[in-house]
Amino acid sequence: MVQDASRHARPVDPAPIHPLVERLGSYVPLTGDEMDFLQSLHEPRRKFPRNREIIVAGHRYDHVFILHAGFVSRYKVLPDGKRQVLNVGLPGDLIGFPACMFETAMNSVSSLTEIEVSAVPFTTLFGLFTRFPRIGAALFWSTACEVAMQGEHLVDLGRRSAYERLAHLLLELLVRLNAVGLAGELSYRLPLTQELMADVLGLSGPHINRMIRCLREEGLATIEDQRVVIHDLASLSSLAAFEESYLRPRKIPDAYQRVAN
Amino acid sequence: MVQDASRHARPVDPAPIHPLVERLGSYVPLTGDEMDFLQSLHEPRRKFPRNREIIVAGHRYDHVFILHAGFVSRYKVLPDGKRQVLNVGLPGDLIGFPACMFETAMNSVSSLTEIEVSAVPFTTLFGLFTRFPRIGAALFWSTACEVAMQGEHLVDLGRRSAYERLAHLLLELLVRLNAVGLAGELSYRLPLTQELMADVLGLSGPHINRMIRCLREEGLATIEDQRVVIHDLASLSSLAAFEESYLRPRKIPDAYQRVAN
């Protein structure tokens, strides 16, 4: 169920491959130039402390960020104060897409841990489509994954019970973290408060707490000290009707590889 | 509130501009070649009757569709039979994104009315990034809008009441349909059964019915014979906390226009 398809055996390399580069490279084989360009986007780095609003809804931006280390949440706050988290961003994710693509940012983004990012101006982002069209294609392809993820999220909120939602979230994070080397076979660190998980899943804090206890009592999984441990992957998966394939779009078709070269 | 920004005064033109071309052109000014290419994607056309599964979850595809006329719904069905609609596709939308981008289609897509589509093979879609990088950029930009829409949808399901959700849906459809010339100032034809609206909003059929009645009794809007009429736009907007800006990303920044030319 949980796999490590995106982690190829690779000779020890002095220059570490960033998660974003690895991901885009999994859609289209990248040339040296293309990889160099992508790597160059990772400098200069900038750090932010935990709980800092990196992007503020309503402000105007002319860049996005690449998240290099740490966790962020993208969310929207309604006039009455209710909050819905739209996405939990992990290392390798593009931060500010799509929030910053509007006259005024649609969503806010906050750091859940200390984070490290590098800014990518829109001019660079879109110049990229001309200079490195294959990267552009890969970027487009990767947004398909983003949309699919949000789609699954919609199914969670619309048609799954609280219990199922939580199970689904834990599994999704396991796979996503595993893909960037931040999860073990069946466990990972999850720096989310229960309140935040509630806002991810469209539930209330107390109810999340009850569901977590329920998972523990049923022997399916435990969450303690920001550490998630899956005890019964099979049961959890069938409970949540979890199919991880939505997290891994296929490669861009071979026929295109020819056209592109 | 409701505007028609994307509809420019245009001299009478023998060759009609397709909605997709118009939309992409609103992000980046397109050259004649680029427009010709986009127009060429609209042939040949293919018709499907109402209630036909255009894309079946689990099957493999090597193309997407451009929806030329009619309505479609993209949805996922859970093992227990519950269904969640992820998106209602209108003319000018790309059908099969992101459903078809996986080894096996993630979602299903069905026609809600008779529809007219044209197929775009992946090879064409991705060859486009090399041949017409600016179109590629615009395409990427437009997916930002897609993601933002789904994000708003997430807020609906996670944090809005049934009443608010319905109000929000009606307003969103008003703006989207207006943008492609399919809605009047305050009314439009909506070929969705109440059951389907329920599946869009994560509710049950009977409850949708009650909410519709409620809207009518409050004098906010009526839905009869597949016709939506907004009676009190201001109240409806504030009720739903509706901000239409998420439906219109800004143009790709000027600085890029220079880089690209």
Next chain:
DNA sequence: CGGTACATTGAAGGGGCTCAATCCACGTGG
């Protein structure tokens, strides 16, 4: 030591679901 942030637990209430009956418009065939 007091303050803050977060987890935990309980009690009561409500929003939306389920299940089911009824109604209605429409098309179809006898």
Next chain:
DNA sequence: CCACGTGGATTGAGCCCCTTCAATGTACCG
């Protein structure tokens, strides 16, 4: 011309999942 079937809208009754509101517990930290 009417009987019938079908898809969809409408309405009601009972219930349950989850919320809200609070109180309590607990670790950490200045």
